[in-house]
């Protein structure tokens with residue numbers, strides 16, 4: 576996607592040296608566009624843990640390049656396995672991280688040491704290009720949902736509520752739920768987006784609002800807790816969110832607060848759709864509430880907040896009462912029964928095993 580008319584992806588190999596990895600530092604957005612140069616797997620691990628890069632598909636792609644960086648120095652069997660394991664421990668919930676590293680290991684184990692670095696860069700590039708095309712197609716398959724709403728209310732805005740950030744900076748390009756919104760906007764549909772601020776890290780008010788503003792998509796930032804009220808008053812036509820892991824029965828792990836949004840949507844008869852690439856499927860797990868590991872992040876993310884002062888300084892301040900403890904689960908799981916449907920690169924389906932196997936028959940054997 577573009578930033579002020581200049582095309583970007585969220586991760587790329589530096590064209591000047593041909594091996595270092597470039598990323599947008601998402602902890603600096605929306606205040607500054609800062610591009611970082613990563614030169615080893617430790618910097619990649621830090622970038623993922625600190626959420627300089629974030630978003631389920633993106634952390635998988637960046638981890639893949641992190642493995643390539645490591646193999647430039649040591650491409651022994653021991654190094655290959657150890658670095659893949661280390662990167663795989665950076666964040667536990669998004670299955671894309673494990674998916675990407677498993678795909679890299681399958682590609683690299685058969686390659687003789689001494690030749691693995693070039694193969695790793697090629698495999699990481701394949702993962703990145705796969706994500707770009709996958710996310711573009713997700714937008715195509717979600718577009719009819721918004722076109723149908725537009726047909727029912729000609730000349731009026733299509734009000735979409737979204738949670739967290741599922742845009743091009745959460746993937747290699749295009750995004751997932753936001754890919755649908757971008758394609759609808761670019762097709763001339765009158766899309767308006769209610770942007771959940773998405774406490775505690777404000778991926779909505781800081782990142783989604785920034786992305787939509789740069790692309791000219793009308794949007795309004797709202798408190799996380801306002802969505803139900805808007806749904807009760809007919810101000811939300813559809814909820815579109817992303818996900819970090821979808822189970823075989825269609826349960827959806829996503830940013831904390833998604834489950835509450837789904838409950839409100841269900842109670843108000845508002846369609847609740849989840850957009851995901853194939854790399855977010857975990858067909859080895861059925862019961863998401865019981866089986867998906869939920870990342871617990873530093874409580875300071877809840878007790879503090881970061882913003883820009885009136886004179887332009889970016890500062891972090893404590894917002895909670897001094898001495899109070901905090902708890903910071905970063906994700907929750909929405910049971911399939913609350914999900915209207917799934918939007919994938921292969922089409923739309925019910926949030927169910929039958930629905931998923933209809934699009935991904937290759938998973939029929941695994942159970």
Ligand SMILES: CSC[C@H]1O[C@H](OP(=O)(O)O)[C@H](O)[C@@H]1O
Pocket residue numbers: 629630631632738739740741742745746750751752778816817818819829830831905
């Ligand atoms: C297409 S991004 C999917 C998913 O990742 C985000 O989590 P985080 O910001 O912690 O990396 C969020 O849950 C998005 O919905």
